[in-house]
Each structure stands twice: as structure tokens, then as C-alpha cells.
Amino acid sequence: MSHTAHIRSHRKPRRSASKIAMRAGVAGGVLSTLAVAGASASSANAAEPVTQTLELPTLTADISAQVAQSAEATQLAAANYELRAERDAAAAKAAQQAEKNLAEAKKKAAEAKKKAQEEEARKAAAEQAAQRASRSSERPTLSASVSADVSTSSSSATGSAAAVVDFVKAQVGKAYVSGATGPSAYDCSGLVQTAFKQVGIDLPRVSQDQSTAGTQVSLSNLQPGDILYWGGAGSAYHVAVYVGDGMFVGAQNPSSGVVERDLSYDPPSGAVRVL
Template sequence: MASQHRKPRFPGTRVAGIRTPALATAALTSVALLSQSANAAPADDGKPSLEEVEKKVDDLYRQAESATEKYNAAKEKTTKERGRVDGLLDDVARRTQKLNAAREELGSFAAAQYRTGASAPDTATFLLADSPQDYFDQTQLMSRLTDRQKGAVDDYVTEQSATMRKRQEAAESLAALTDTQSDLKAAKTAVQTKLSEARELLSRLTAEEKARLAAIEKEKQEAAARKAAELARQQAAEQAAKEQESAASSDTSASSSSSSADSSSYTTKAEKALAFARAQIGKPYVWGATGPDSYDCSGLTQAAWKAAGVSLPRTTYDQVNAGTTVSLADARPGDLVFFYDDVSHVGIYIGNGMMIHAPKPGAYVREESIYYDGESGIYSVVRPA
């Protein structure tokens, strides 16, 4: 489809538009029956319909995931700020030690000057000397002592100024750390609030309503799988056309060889990242988690590509800029697929319109269609290496 060649985001028709007539009729009939039963309760009882509950729960999970990414960003910033503060405080302590040593040296010079009477006039010093040679020796010694005194004073002033600057820098970093800790706390509260609201809504459903909700979810997954299969056919056709074109042109230029080498290098890394991601399937989604026992969405993609030797940022907001954006039709295994306008979710593409991702609270790392939330949910595809 032409819409799949567009740069992020990727707008397009809903999955119903690509069904065969028979499948479409069956699916529409199924949805209609589910909707009728979901709305069987009297309209004036004040109770939301099952579809309204489902949409509200999905929205809450998305808001929780968005808040999770903000939490991840605040946590990362807090860690960096804390490390910076610790480093500055250590530096201030070392400089204070040097400052105290310089102060002691100045004190010893002052005491020595007092004992030797360095403040006496040169004539008096000459007359009190045992011999002219003693006078010259003493004068030379005091000259060297004066040079050392000047150097000690200069060192003291320089160290004092540097120490004051570092103390000010440490105070500012402490203030910044306090701010990021406040952001961290606010993001954590937002996540917990959204998850509590979602759990509260689901707890009110009867067993029959939960069964109908599961049936609706299954229908959505089947529609997403059909859409993924369509993308797989399109990608296969385009790949075959490219290979045919390449064979016809027989291009053996250096640039072509370089491109082939880059492609091979990416494939090797992507295979390692995907092998890691597959090994995590079945582990629970936990917000803020980076493994090894649980993950959130960006924690999983970061860990997968780390296994391939590629360092990705912690959050989806940064990961989306950590590579080259490609069209959906050109997506290759290993690419990162980002979702929603706020770029709050990410999965790792495995081919054939499918991905591995940590979906949401209460779910587990799994393989799923990239159309799990409809085509309009896809924001962009990024090749990270």
C-alpha cells in the first residue's frame, strides 16, 4: 500500500479495509454480535459499555507507559546528577586539603621570618653578621625564601578561588539533583495512579464481561495478523523486484560493494539482538525494568541491541533518534518500530509484519503484529546500527 512508503508517522486505512469480502463479512458480523451483547445492559443504568471500558483501560495503559518513559528519563538524569554531585564533593574535599596545606605553609613562612628577624633593615643585618660572607649568605637565603613565599601565596589564592568555584558548582548540582528527584517522584506517582485506575475498572467486570472482552481482543489480534501478512507479501515482492533489478544491472562498483558490506554487518548485529529478544519471551512487563528478569518496552530494546554490541539510550524519546529512519515497507529484522504521537512505545521488528515487544503492565514479552493497535498507531521505523 502506498501509505506504507511514507515517512513517520505512517497514516493509513484501518485493517477492515484490507479484508477479503468473506472475511470482512464474518469479522463485521462477529463484532456486531459482540457489540450487541456488550451493550445488552440497559442504557440508562449509568454503567459504561464494554467497549467504553476497553478503550478507557487501553488509554490508561498507554498513559502509564508514557509516564513510565518519563520516569525512565528522570531516573537516568537523577543517576547522572548524583554521580556528578559525588564527583564534585570529592573534588572539593581534595581541594580543601590542598588549601589547608597551603595555609600551613604560609604560617611556617611567617614563623620563620619572625625567628630570623627578616624584617630588620639591611644595614642592621650587615652590622650584626659575623662576617661580610655571612651577610651575603643570609641575604641570598632570605631572597630565596621570599620567592617561595610569593609562590606559596599565589598557590593559596589560586586554590582558594578554585575551591570556591567548585563549591558553588556542587551546590548548583545538588539543587538540580533535588529537581530531578522531584520529577522522578511525580512520574512514579503518575504511573501508579494510571495502573490503579485501570485495575479498578477491570475489577468491576463480571466473569461474562471479561470473557467478551477477551473475545474482542482476540478479534483485534486476528485482524492485526492479517495486516502483518499483507505487509510481508508486499515486502517480499519489493525485495524480489530489487534483486531482479540488481541482477539485470550487474553493478560491481565500489559503492555497491560497500553497501553490501554495511548490509551484512547490520544483519549480523540484528541477528544477535533478535536472538537476545527471543530469549526474553515470556518474561513480565514491569515498568522501569531493564532486565534480566523483567522489562519495559525500551528496556527490552536497549538490552537486545546491547547484546549485539550497540549502545542505545534508555528511553523511547532518545532511541527514536538513535539511528536512521526508514520506511515501513523497507523495515528489516532488527529495526525498531515506534508507536503513537508521543513515541511512548517501541518494539523490535522480526520480519513479516511481526515484532517482539514488552506490551504493557500485566502482559509478558511476546511476538505480535506491528498492527496490534491499528496501522495509525505506528509512528516510525528506525535502524539503530
């Protein structure tokens, strides 16, 4: 027997082919299982991004809708602002036009009023001229003999009559102002009233009443200091004072003032004597 017969060999015993094949099969199965598991895990891991990708369109649509709504709101606000601006501009323009129309209307009204006043003054002047013409045609003209008789009476004016005549002659050239009684301006009845106040006689204020304040006298028998009137007795529209020599003094109108005129310039309707 060899001296090494009982010593084990340091080499491992060879495995049989069947065992090796079996183990290889087991190992392959395990690896296959691990591979499947890994694949499954990989598939699972790969599915997660897919899930996130599916959710992104939903989130993107919401954001797009919000953006669209915001843009629409902005456009609406801009449109409203523009509309308000247009309305404000239109209102301002309308106000300016209304103010212009009002100014034009006032101007036209003033012009119409002025024309109406001028027309009224023209008609009044025409009516007065017509009345004078009518009086002239209805009233006989003073004859030469009457004028002679009247002229001779002027030299006999004394006392109160002379004072009245002197006073009215002293006012010639002063202004005519409606309602005035002196000393710088008169109207027709104001002059007569003030003249007779100089001799202590208080006459009525207006021509209608002055035309009936004394005794009615004929125009052919006038004396200095007699009150002449135009129109009817009690409805006279003008008065003056006879000063002799066929002349009278009266406050005629705003354009003439206090003047001395011949009786033929504007023959009176009648006369009264208070002195």
C-alpha cells in the first residue's frame, strides 16, 4: 500500500454532469425570475413617467383656460375703458355744442328784442305823425288877424303870467327826461307844473289832468301863460306854455329837449287858462 493511500486529495471532487446541469437549471430559473422581476420593476418604474405625462395635458388645459379667461377679461376692460372715453368725449362735445347753441339763442333773442323795440318806436313815431296830420286837417289854421291879436297880447303879460313865461324861456335848451321835473331836465308836464309852482299854483302832475285844470279858452284868444295841450281835454298826451307872439315853450322829446317853437310847427288841440 502506498504511503499516500490514506491521505485525502486536496482537490475537490468533481461534480457529476447531472448535478451541474441541475444546478445550472436552478440558477437559470432564479435568474429568469430575477429578470422577470427586474423587468416588472423596470416596467413599473417606466410606467410612472407615463402616468405623469397623462396628467400634464389636464394641467396644461386648465392653465390655458385661465390664460384665455385673463386675456378676455383684459380685452373686455380695455373695451369698456375705450367706450367710457368715447362717451366722455361725446358728452363734452355735446355740452360745448349746447353752450354754443345757448349763446346763439341769446344773441338772436337780443337781436329780435332790439328789432321789436325799433319797430315799436317806428310805429309810435308814425302814429304820432299821423295824429299831428289829422289834427292839422281837422283844426282851422290861425288866421293872420288872430295872430295879430295874439301878438299884441304878449306886451300885456304882467305879474304871475310874466313870471311863468320868463321861467319856461329860461329852461330852453335843457334835456327832456321822462318823469323829470327839473332843474336840469324835464318832461312836458313836469316843465308846466314846475313853472306854475314859481307863482304858487299847484297843478296836477300829468298832461291829461293839466288839460282840464283851468278854464278852456279859444286858440284865437290866447294869452301868455295859457297852457296848450295836444289831444283831447282830459286825454291830452302833450302840454306846453304859450309865451306870446305866436310862440310856445315845451319839453318836446328826448332828441329836442326844451324848445321854443312857433304855433304853426305843431298846432295844439286846445288851451286852458289858470291865471
